[in-house]
Amino acid sequence: xxxxxxxxxxxxxxxxxxxxxxxxxxxxxxxxxxxxxxxxxxxxxxxxxxxxxxxxxxxxxxxxxxxxxxxxxxxxxxxxxxxxxxxxxxxxxxxxxxxxxxxxxxxxxxxxxxxxxxxxxxxxxxxxxxxxxxxxxxxxxxxxxxxxxxxxxxxxxxxxxxxxxxxxxxxxxxxxxxxxxxxxxxxxxxxxxxxxxxxxxxxxxxxxxxxxxxxxxxxxxxxxxxxxxxxxxxxxxxxxxxxxxxxxxxxxxxxxxxxxxxxxxxxxxxxxx
Numbered sequence: 566x567x568x569x570x571x572x573x574x575x576x577x578x579x580x581x582x583x584x585x586x587x588x589x590x591x592x593x594x595x596x597x598x599x600x601x602x603x604x605x606x607x608x609x610x611x612x613x614x615x616x617x618x619x620x621x622x623x624x625x626x627x628x629x630x631x632x633x634x635x636x637x638x639x640x641x642x643x644x645x646x647x648x649x650x651x652x653x654x655x656x657x658x659x660x661x662x663x664x665x666x667x668x669x670x671x672x673x674x675x676x677x678x679x680x681x682x683x684x685x686x687x688x689x690x691x692x693x694x695x696x697x698x699x700x701x702x703x704x705x706x707x708x709x710x711x712x713x714x715x716x717x718x719x720x721x722x723x724x725x726x727x728x729x730x731x732x733x734x735x736x737x738x739x740x741x742x743x744x745x746x747x748x749x750x751x752x753x754x755x756x757x758x759x760x761x762x763x764x765x766x767x768x769x770x771x772x773x774x775x776x777x778x779x780x781x782x783x784x785x786x787x788x789x790x791x792x793x794x795x796x797x798x799x800x801x802x803x804x805x806x807x808x809x810x811x812x813x814x815x816x817x818x819x820x821x822x823x824x825x826x827x828x829x830x831x832x833x834x835x836x837x838x
Contacts, residue, residue: 581822582650582675582811584610585642589657589681590699590734593619593721596656600796603804607818608811611645615659617729619721629732631742635665642666643673650675650816654807656796657681657768658737664749676814677757677780678807681765681793683773685746692738699734703727750779757783758810760803762791784810 584604586597594612601610616637617623627633642651652675655663660682667674708723736742750757759777761770770787777783786806788795795803808818 579817579822580649581609581817581819582652583642583646584608584652584654584678584807585638585645586610586612586654587638587656587659587662588612588615588618589659590737591618591722591725591730592656595619595717595721596794597796599800600804603800604807607808607820609819610654611642613641613645615662615729617726623726623729629729630736631661631665631733634662634733636669638662638666639669643670646673652676652678652811652816654678655680655682657793658733661737661742661746664746664753667749667753667755674755675816676755676811677753678810679757679759679773679777680796680803681761681768681773683759683761683768683776684743685750685776685779686772687740687743692743696734696738700731703730746776747779750776751781753780753782755782756810756814758807759783759785760788760795760806761785762788762793762795762799764790765793767793 586594586601588594588596594614597610597612601612604610614621615634616627617629623629627637638653642653651670651673653663653666653670655661655678657680660679661684663677663679663682667677702722703725706723757777757780759773759780761768761773763770774785777785788799788802791799812818
C-alpha cells in the first residue's frame with residue numbers, strides 16, 4: 566500500500582455490519598422486505614431463502630436439522646459478508662438456526678437480533694399438536710395454488726420442500742434440541758436484542774424473556790399490539806429499535822462508515838512494500 570492510500574478495511578468498529586435476516590418455518594426471504602426497506606439506506610441487509618424454502622433448492626448433502634442448517638447459515642453469511650462484521654437476525658425457527666450458526670462465525674459475529682424467537686422449555690403435548698398440525702398441512706396443502714397469478718404472497722408455504730419442512734419442524738421440537746437452546750444462548754459472546762409482539766400467540770413474550778435471560782448481554786423489547794410477524798406489521802418502529810441498538814453497540818451505519826473511510830484518520834501514513 567502506498568503512503569497516503571485510504572485504508573480498505575479499517576478497524577472493526579469502522580465497518581458497518583451486514584445484517585443477515587433468517588426467516589422462519591415455511592416462509593422465505595421476502596418476509597423481511599418491509600423491514601429492510603425501513604432500515605435502508607443506513608443498514609445493509611441480506612435476506613436469503615433457506616435451502617428448501619422460497620426459491621432456494623436444498624443441496625443433496627444438507628440434512629434437514631438445526632445443526633446442519635446452522636452450519637450452512639454461518640458459511641453462507643461469511644461468504645456474503647466477506648471481511649465485514651455480521652449481525653444475525655432470526656425470526657421464530659430462524660432464531661434457533663441463528664444460535665446454532667453463531668459459534669461457527671467466531672469473531673466475525675458482531676451481534677444477534679431475535680424476533681419472536683424464544684422457548685427452551687420442552688412441552689410435550691403442545692409440541693405434539695404442532696407437529697401433527699404441521700404434518701397435516703404439508704400433506705394436504707394445495708400446491709397448485711402457487712402456479713396462479715397473484716399468489717406470490719402465499720407461495721412459500723405451498724412450495725417448501727417436504728423433507729426440509731418436515732425435518733426442521735421435527736428437529737426443532739425434539740426434547741434434546743429444545744433443552745439445548747439455553748446453553749447455546751448462554752454461549753453467545755456478543756450482545757443480543759430480543760423483539761416480540763405483545764399479542765404474539767405463537768411465541769408468547771414470557772418465553773422470549775425466558776430464553777433471552779440466558780444471554781450474558783441482552784435487551785428485550787416488546788412491540789405493543791403486534792403479533793408474530795412484526796417485521797411486516799410494524800417495520801418502522803422495529804427498524805428504529807434495531808438501529809438504536811446497533812448504534813449503542815458502537816457499530817456505524819453505512820453513511821457513517823463512508824464518512825470514516827473518507828476522513829484523514831482512515832488514511833495510512835505508513836508505506837507497505
